[in-house]
Amino acid sequence: MDEGTINCGLLMESAQAHQRLAEDQLQRLHAHTQDLDVVVRDEIRRTLIEELQMLTVESKRATEALKRVRRTTALRGVLASLASAILCTCIPIAIIRWVLPSEPEIAALRTRHAELSASIAILDRRGGRADLRHCGEPSRLCVRVDRKAPAYGEKADYFVLAGY
Secondary structure, eight states: OOHHHHHHHHHHHHHHHHHHHHHHHHHHHHHHHHHHHHHHHHHHHHHHHHHHHHHHHHHHHHHHHHHHHHHHHHHHHHHHHHHHHHHHHHHHHHHHHHHSOOHHHHHHHHHHHHHHHHHHHHHHHTTTTOOEEEETTTTEEEEOBOTTSOOBSTTSOBOOBTTO
């Protein structure tokens, strides 16, 4: 055999050895890739579970915060309604008490009214309905008299007032 054939055979043998080594390395790489795939999936699952747990905790916190806000808002609404109702009731009552007279004042006013009515009746009987005016240039006091009624007095200088 010649040296070229031997070299070619050696090269072929060497190439086959390298091919076997490459195949072994590819199989190892394939196994390692499969193991790495399992590791990566486990890591993704673990990370996803941790993130979801943190999201659950934050969601619960947000839910509790919203419940507190709702309770606070409801309480404020009740207090505002109560305050508004109290003001709408108390203000008119205060105005009525301030403007309208009290029971003793009403009784006093009724008594005063009765007294004034009695005084008016007395005045009416004594000539309170007389029609008095100021007459003439010096503005003298004049009274309207009933000309059809007779005159009275020693000198007949008294006349009956109109309306009596």
